[in-house]
Amino acid sequence: MSLCLPRQCRKPKAEVRVLLLAALLLVAASASAADLRITDSRGTEVVVHSAAIDYGGFLASESETQGIRLLQGDGSVMVKWADIETLKVVRRDESVKPPRIELEVVLRNQKKVPAALLRQGRMKLTGKTALGEYSIDLDRVRTITPLK
Numbered sequence: 001m002s003l004c005l006p007r008q009c010r011k012p013k014a015e016v017r018v019l020l021l022a023a024l025l026l027v028a029a030s031a032s033a034a035d036l037r038i039t040d041s042r043g044t045e046v047v048v049h050s051a052a053i054d055y056g057g058f059l060a061s062e063s064e065t066q067g068i069r070l071l072q073g074d075g076s077v078m079v080k081w082a083d084i085e086t087l088k089v090v091r092r093d094e095s096v097k098p099p100r101i102e103l104e105v106v107l108r109n110q111k112k113v114p115a116a117l118l119r120q121g122r123m124k125l126t127g128k129t130a131l132g133e134y135s136i137d138l139d140r141v142r143t144i145t146p147l148k
Contacts, residue, residue, distance in 0.1 A: 033051055033127070034081040035047065035049045035147040036081070036145065037146075039142045040140050040141060048127035048129055048134050049128045051081075052065045052126055054124045054126060070115040070116065070118055072113070082108075082146070083107055083108055084106070084108070084146050087143065087144040088104050088142070090103060098119055101116060101139065103117060117138060117139075125141065
Protein backbone atom coordinates (compact mmCIF):
# COMPACT_ATOMS: atom_id res chain seq x y z
CA MET A 1 0.00 0.00 0.00
CA SER A 2 1.40 3.39 -1.04
CA LEU A 3 1.35 6.33 1.38
CA CYS A 4 1.63 9.06 -1.23
CA LEU A 5 -0.60 10.28 -3.98
CA PRO A 6 0.60 9.68 -7.56
CA ARG A 7 1.57 13.36 -8.00
CA GLN A 8 3.60 13.37 -4.77
CA CYS A 9 5.65 10.29 -5.68
CA ARG A 10 7.43 11.80 -8.69
CA LYS A 11 11.14 11.51 -9.22
CA PRO A 12 13.22 14.63 -8.39
CA LYS A 13 13.07 17.25 -11.10
CA ALA A 14 16.07 18.32 -13.14
CA GLU A 15 16.30 21.61 -11.19
CA VAL A 16 16.79 19.74 -7.91
CA ARG A 17 19.49 17.59 -9.49
CA VAL A 18 21.31 20.68 -10.79
CA LEU A 19 21.16 22.33 -7.35
CA LEU A 20 22.50 19.19 -5.68
CA LEU A 21 25.34 18.98 -8.20
CA ALA A 22 26.21 22.66 -7.67
CA ALA A 23 26.25 22.16 -3.89
CA LEU A 24 28.55 19.14 -4.21
CA LEU A 25 30.93 21.07 -6.47
CA LEU A 26 31.01 23.97 -4.00
CA VAL A 27 31.88 21.62 -1.14
CA ALA A 28 34.56 19.93 -3.24
CA ALA A 29 36.09 23.28 -4.25
CA SER A 30 36.28 24.54 -0.67
CA ALA A 31 37.73 21.22 0.51
CA SER A 32 40.59 21.50 -2.00
CA ALA A 33 41.70 24.96 -0.81
CA ALA A 34 45.32 25.05 0.30
CA ASP A 35 46.86 25.32 3.74
CA LEU A 36 49.58 27.99 3.79
CA ARG A 37 52.28 29.16 6.21
CA ILE A 38 52.27 32.96 6.06
CA THR A 39 54.92 35.29 7.44
CA ASP A 40 53.74 38.90 7.66
CA SER A 41 55.70 42.17 7.58
CA ARG A 42 56.19 42.01 11.38
CA GLY A 43 57.72 38.54 11.18
CA THR A 44 54.68 36.78 12.65
CA GLU A 45 54.21 33.28 11.25
CA VAL A 46 50.67 31.87 10.95
CA VAL A 47 49.30 28.66 9.44
CA VAL A 48 46.18 29.48 7.41
CA HIS A 49 43.81 26.62 6.54
CA SER A 50 41.47 26.71 3.51
CA ALA A 51 43.25 29.77 2.16
CA ALA A 52 41.75 31.91 -0.59
CA ILE A 53 42.71 35.21 -2.19
CA ASP A 54 39.93 37.70 -2.84
CA TYR A 55 40.61 39.68 -6.02
CA GLY A 56 37.08 41.12 -6.11
CA GLY A 57 36.24 44.74 -6.64
CA PHE A 58 33.89 47.14 -4.92
CA LEU A 59 30.69 45.20 -5.50
CA ALA A 60 31.65 41.57 -6.06
CA SER A 61 33.96 38.97 -4.61
CA GLU A 62 36.30 36.98 -6.87
CA SER A 63 37.95 34.32 -4.76
CA GLU A 64 40.90 32.18 -5.91
CA THR A 65 41.65 29.02 -3.90
CA GLN A 66 44.01 27.14 -6.23
CA GLY A 67 46.90 29.61 -6.40
CA ILE A 68 48.06 33.20 -6.70
CA ARG A 69 48.06 35.66 -9.62
CA LEU A 70 51.49 37.08 -10.42
CA LEU A 71 53.16 39.25 -13.04
CA GLN A 72 55.87 37.64 -15.13
CA GLY A 73 57.36 40.42 -17.20
CA ASP A 74 54.45 42.27 -18.84
CA GLY A 75 52.13 39.27 -18.63
CA SER A 76 50.13 37.73 -15.83
CA VAL A 77 50.10 34.12 -14.70
CA MET A 78 48.11 32.12 -12.14
CA VAL A 79 50.57 29.91 -10.27
CA LYS A 80 49.02 26.95 -8.47
CA TRP A 81 49.90 26.35 -4.82
CA ALA A 82 50.73 22.73 -5.73
CA ASP A 83 53.61 24.01 -7.92
CA ILE A 84 55.11 26.42 -5.34
CA GLU A 85 57.71 25.52 -2.71
CA THR A 86 58.00 29.09 -1.37
CA LEU A 87 57.14 32.62 -2.42
CA LYS A 88 59.22 35.43 -0.91
CA VAL A 89 59.13 39.22 -1.24
CA VAL A 90 62.61 40.38 -2.29
CA ARG A 91 62.06 44.07 -3.00
CA ARG A 92 59.42 46.77 -2.82
CA ASP A 93 59.77 49.43 -5.52
CA GLU A 94 58.29 52.65 -4.09
CA SER A 95 59.21 54.71 -7.19
CA VAL A 96 55.98 53.65 -8.93
CA LYS A 97 52.38 54.00 -7.76
CA PRO A 98 51.12 51.63 -6.50
CA PRO A 99 54.42 50.19 -5.26
CA ARG A 100 55.64 47.17 -7.25
CA ILE A 101 56.31 44.18 -5.01
CA GLU A 102 58.96 41.93 -6.55
CA LEU A 103 59.01 38.26 -5.60
CA GLU A 104 61.18 35.19 -5.83
CA VAL A 105 59.13 32.08 -6.48
CA VAL A 106 60.81 28.76 -5.75
CA LEU A 107 58.98 26.00 -7.59
CA ARG A 108 58.70 22.39 -6.36
CA ASN A 109 61.47 21.42 -8.82
CA GLN A 110 63.69 24.00 -6.99
CA LYS A 111 63.79 26.38 -9.98
CA LYS A 112 63.79 30.05 -8.90
CA VAL A 113 61.63 32.39 -10.96
CA PRO A 114 61.37 36.18 -10.54
CA ALA A 115 57.85 37.62 -10.53
CA ALA A 116 55.84 40.51 -9.10
CA LEU A 117 52.57 40.74 -7.25
CA LEU A 118 49.64 41.36 -9.58
CA ARG A 119 47.65 44.40 -8.42
CA GLN A 120 44.00 43.57 -8.88
CA GLY A 121 40.97 44.21 -6.67
CA ARG A 122 41.00 43.73 -2.90
CA MET A 123 44.03 41.42 -2.77
CA LYS A 124 43.12 39.91 0.61
CA LEU A 125 44.29 36.48 1.68
CA THR A 126 41.69 34.84 3.91
CA GLY A 127 41.26 31.54 5.70
CA LYS A 128 41.11 29.99 9.14
CA THR A 129 43.70 29.83 11.91
CA ALA A 130 43.67 28.34 15.40
CA LEU A 131 42.21 31.62 16.69
CA GLY A 132 39.46 31.95 14.05
CA GLU A 133 38.83 33.70 10.73
CA TYR A 134 42.02 35.25 9.27
CA SER A 135 42.48 38.05 6.74
CA ILE A 136 45.59 39.91 5.57
CA ASP A 137 46.34 42.30 2.70
CA LEU A 138 48.81 40.72 0.27
CA ASP A 139 50.89 43.91 0.64
CA ARG A 140 51.62 42.85 4.25
CA VAL A 141 52.80 39.31 3.40
CA ARG A 142 56.55 38.59 3.28
CA THR A 143 56.59 34.83 2.62
CA ILE A 144 54.08 32.15 1.68
CA THR A 145 54.87 28.45 1.99
CA PRO A 146 52.19 25.99 0.88
CA LEU A 147 51.94 23.06 3.28
CA LYS A 148 52.03 19.58 1.77
